[in-house]
Amino acid sequence: MxxxxxxxxxxxxxxxxxxxxxxxxxxxxxxxxxxNTVMTVGEMCGGCVKKITKRFDGVEGIAKVQCSIEKQSVTLTPKDRVRLSPKGIWEIMESIGKTPTKMVTPEGTFTSKPKK
Missing domain, CATH: 1.20.5 (Single alpha-helices involved in coiled-coils or other helix-helix interfaces)
Structure with missing residues (x-):
């Protein structure tokens, strides 16, 4: 027992x-x-995924880049204890010709280029 x-x-x-x-x-x-920072873009194809991934892979502070063609979205996961700049991220997307239609960050939700 x-x-x-x-x-x-x-x-x-x-x-x-x-x-x-x-x-x-x-x-x-x-x-x-x-x-995480999640961005929605107007259109996305395989070429866009390659371009976005290549561009963000070189950015210090970003641990992971995930693109979804189905959802037309990009999710950026920062490294531990790193806060990504909403304005900086937006400008990187613009530099590759993919202006976000919506961006959700820990600092807020943006539908136009953030001030900071």
Missing amino acids: LSLSRRTGLVAGVVLMVASVLTASVASSAEREKT
Whole structure:
């Protein structure tokens, strides 16, 4: 009987540990999304994806660039503890001929070029 109780306690402990790790991963992912910059552009093709990815891969502070042809969007994930400049990002997009129609950042939502 004691053996069954110990096993039950061990299983419960493992379940709690796994649950806390999963919760931390979800929270970390949600926190990371709050720092992302998401831009919507008018049109996007495979060539646009290559051009956008190549341009942002060279920008210091950007950890990841994701483009979606279906959603016509670009998502920039900054490196830890980095805040991307909305104006700077907008200007980079303009420099490659892809003016955003909407940009959502931690600093706010923009439908025209940000002041900062």
